[in-house]
Amino acid sequence: MTKKLQNITDKLPPLIALLGFVLIWQLVCFFKIVPSFMLPSPIEVVLAIINDFSTLLHHGKVSLIETLAGLLLGIILAFVMATVMDRFVVLDKAFYPLIIVSQTIPTIAIAPILVLWMGFGMAPKITLVVITTFFPITVGLLEGYKSVDKDSLNLLKAMGADNLQIFYHLKFPRAMPYFFAGLKISASYAVVGAVVSEWLGGFEGLGVYMTRVKKAYSFDKMFAVIIVIVIISLLLMKLVKEIGKMSMPWLNLAKNENVNQK
């Protein structure tokens, strides 16, 4: 009962804030404070979503596939890089600065180049998603590996564990919370990455659809796409959070118990 109550008092404020935001938006449109061609009203946007639903679904699917493929490859890349960099300090020193540099390159500039190199298929889009997503995961994992305290390390060494065992029993599980924190950030950027690359060259996906409706001055549809992107991003983040919770049962426990114990 109190837990339910807690749940409500947690969820009420953002709901009210959201409703308030939408209401103000609607009023601004209703009283024509901003001309309607510049800002569609929320109702128009909702109608656009409903009317365009099948189109949005189609393009959304394409973007989602690119996002997920990119995210998966990004995870694999990040995992390999972080693990190798953690194992060999020289590589860490050598590549960490380059990785940071890679993050300051505007995706909008490299997207067209990628299309030029890789063609019209999904490859350049997925590559762009990989580029935007591997960084937070790599940094997260590296930080996670480094967070392992010397004592735990010594404990396993004293048991005679080899590097692989130390990795499996200690480093990886310890890095998991960091990994998921990084993954959550990546997930929030991944969809946007896919959309940007589609925007700059492609014939399917939300980004393409967006350029199209923008050219047609259909701002209501444009906002509809934005909302779809936001929803996909949020769902993806939620998914990451849930997977994280499931993969790390000891963390939730700790929280519940600490209240009673200390």
Added chain:
Amino acid sequence: MTKKLQNITDKLPPLIALLGFVLIWQLVCFFKIVPSFMLPSPIEVVLAIINDFSTLLHHGKVSLIETLAGLLLGIILAFVMATVMDRFVVLDKAFYPLIIVSQTIPTIAIAPILVLWMGFGMAPKITLVVITTFFPITVGLLEGYKSVDKDSLNLLKAMGADNLQIFYHLKFPRAMPYFFAGLKISASYAVVGAVVSEWLGGFEGLGVYMTRVKKAYSFDKMFAVIIVIVIISLLLMKLVKEIGKMSMPWLNLAKNENVNQK
């Protein structure tokens, strides 16, 4: 002496990695593994930087002004938001989800809308920089405020400190490392934010220059711009790091001393 040596062994690997990267790039171009119109050689890019120096400087200045203005406003906005949200839990609950939502909106989609609303001047660019930068700072500050332990808080309360004093003597200094961590991330995104918004509508700045040279098929100049963007981003990050170091003398000390002490 050993410190100097340490410095060299720290800086050598990334330097070698960078040189190796540039060398491979040059070789790829030299042996025409990739046709030259698709990938300018590093030498061509360097030449482009030298030849276009004054133009790059001019546009770079514009982008930099937008970046700095946006970053400054972003800091102010983040500071006010985080502080108010920390003070009033309801607002935190209400707006935190909305802030996260705001980060999943593709900037490439809102940049044209901002131009539509605010015209072709610096306003929409600065706004975009603010939107891309305030988030990591806000999150950093919020986390920093929350990192203050109950005991320190009680200590100040026991001294009879009021909320303002607690903020000034405890919360703010404790949040500073988090603030600077967030600011560093923001700084790395800020320039890109400015460039994206220029790209999508403007007269001056690196983004505009980039579209222009792209239309003229000058990929060497295009890469030159990218490199300028990277350099500005890195300098900005370095600046943030140095300011952070100067503002938090106790952190550096702690590091030096701990080696000797524990």
Added chain:
Amino acid sequence: FKMGNASKNENKEKKEFTKITFCLDWTPNTNHTGLFVAKGKGYFEEEGLEVEFVQPPEDGALLMCSSGQAQFAIDAQDTFAAALDGDKDYGVTAISAILQHNTSGIISRKGDGIVSPAGLEGKTYSTWESPIEMAMIKNVMEEENADFDKLKLIPNTITDEPAALAAKQTDAIWVFYGWGGINADIEKVDCDFFFFRDINPVFDYCTPVIFGNNEFMESNPEITKAFLRACKKGYEYAVENPDDAADILIKEDSTNSLQGADKLVHESQKWISKEYISDAKSWGYIDSSRWDRFYKWLYDNKLTKNNLSKTGYTNEYLSE
């Protein structure tokens, strides 16, 4: 970046088709009608070709063709100059003109007095800031003794010209009459329009133009010819049957971007069908005198480093 897309189709049951990737310059519009007719009516198939239409990254059709990602692409003679002018070989050649004449010009709100370039003085113009574009505007204004410096320039972020004019976002926009001009009529926005070619004949250059990848064309001359044959047949059909062609365009466009724009497409088609062949001896023919004249003008006005006359095009793949 191999010519992977050109490899033979492995499907043994059907006839073996040669796969062609064709990069458009923009979202499908009536400039492309012949191509879509060729696809819809099976003209490509008859030539043993399987053609896929793709859209380029911003302003990148030519590059996609250079890189071999597409065998053919649409671009314009004026933007092609920049690629020809550098010290790099982009390996593309213009092989066919879609429209014989430059149908672009300046559109403006009726009543603002921009019926000819002189009217631009003191007005706002949305520019892409390309040097050639600026030089052309300057030239046509000076032809009428107007002061180019008194033209206010703002960045062009416009995609719906009539709406932009109606909203007074700008006073003058560069459009292709066959689309933007017709659209204004459809949208019932009263507009003035003038063609560049009417002010200075040098501006009657070729736009849009089909380009081909040299490497591909040299090793596959027959396929190239076959491709253009099918295109020609398509455009000829469009000339004869504008309404039917318009419907095919709408139907064949896999992006569905023309849905709901039936009226615009049909009206536009009616106008543009007359322009496909116009005064030429047959569709696609690139008039070398007009091509060379424009490139010479660019050189004379220091818009290119080299004199590009007589370069960058060929009619050899066209059938009579």
Added chain:
Amino acid sequence: MILLKAVDISKKYGEKTIIESVNINLKKGETVSLLGVSGAGKTTLLHVLAGISPPDGGKVFLMEEDITKNPGKIAYMMQKDLLLEHKKIIDNVALPLIIKGKSKKEARKEAIKYFKDFGLDNTQYKYPSQLSGGMRQRAALLRTYLSSNKVALLDEPFSALDNITKSAIQKWYLDTIKKIDLSTIFITHDIDEAIYLSDRIYILKGKPATITDEIDLGNLKKDTEKDFNLTEKFLELKKMIISKLV
């Protein structure tokens, strides 16, 4: 004269009552210890006395004044995290003065006077992380003293130190406390420490916890006797206290 008096204090966390009907008092110049197993509720009680945690019942009086829920009247040295890492020692120590409204300059001037007495010469402009454990303890105590309250509450002031360093500081502590005329209540779960340092011992026990015993050590001349904690008298006391604790 009774300086501090707590009457019928009770405190709940959620549904759980931690302490109930606790009565405590502290006379001028006295050092009283609060003994109890871990989790008994010692810190909870001190929080209430210091005014930073509102009690669910009862009142706290300083002299005759009701100071329940009114922090800043009693000096309080917390269980851990004694010093703010981002402030120099001088500013850490001067903090209570600054909080009370003095300017930074004034506060520093006032604080600096005591550095010698507290064995903190030349540490003024260092940061806490540069000090040894013992020095940190002394700095925290100086800060507690500078809050210029007559009464101080100390929560396990020596638990962070190892047993051998501890005895040196305890000795210094006894001397100093006499010099600066402070009346203190301190928490410990170390019986030796309680006997060694205090005039009186309260034993906090039970769930919810109350004061189950009060042991007066006033007549022991422990500070004069060398190695007092190795004498028989001490052992007897210890046995007695253990029996009351468990």
Added chain:
Amino acid sequence: MILLKAVDISKKYGEKTIIESVNINLKKGETVSLLGVSGAGKTTLLHVLAGISPPDGGKVFLMEEDITKNPGKIAYMMQKDLLLEHKKIIDNVALPLIIKGKSKKEARKEAIKYFKDFGLDNTQYKYPSQLSGGMRQRAALLRTYLSSNKVALLDEPFSALDNITKSAIQKWYLDTIKKIDLSTIFITHDIDEAIYLSDRIYILKGKPATITDEIDLGNLKKDTEKDFNLTEKFLELKKMIISKLV
């Protein structure tokens, strides 16, 4: 029979020599404590014995075998962070078996046998954070035991517990160690603990540190005598040790 022998161990960190020419031995069934002030180098020495930190001089022998720099031969219970928070108790405890190559299933089966003996019933599938301090200690000791080595090194095994809970665990520890026939060296800076638990005491002192004294307590019948640590014999010993420590 001498199980473990360390000969002439020295260890530097950077330029600083921490321990020098340390000689130590451990007989079968013996419990030996290592006493020294904080920072003396006790943990450093144990790291060398356990083989996880290479000495700059000297050798470590288990029976006759040279096990210098060769971890996994001796069980080692670290100063803190005893249990891996992300593993259930059963998997924490079975970890040494898994490291030695047993399958998870086998290891669990083997480990589960001992839960009752170690007072850990019904904690198998809990996570460490769900256990009380005393239970965690016992789980760590069971893990140490399951590494099935004859010799165990324990670094301040009881320092995290408060003084009152501590004595209960210490008693249990003495009993258990006898039952499972473990020879141990353990670190403490608590003199009472050293006297109470060990057969022999090594005192580590100086900069760099060496073994300055060795005190044999073999003939004391402490576990039979009730409240031994409150007797006079005990006090004399304590006085003697303190004099040697400072």
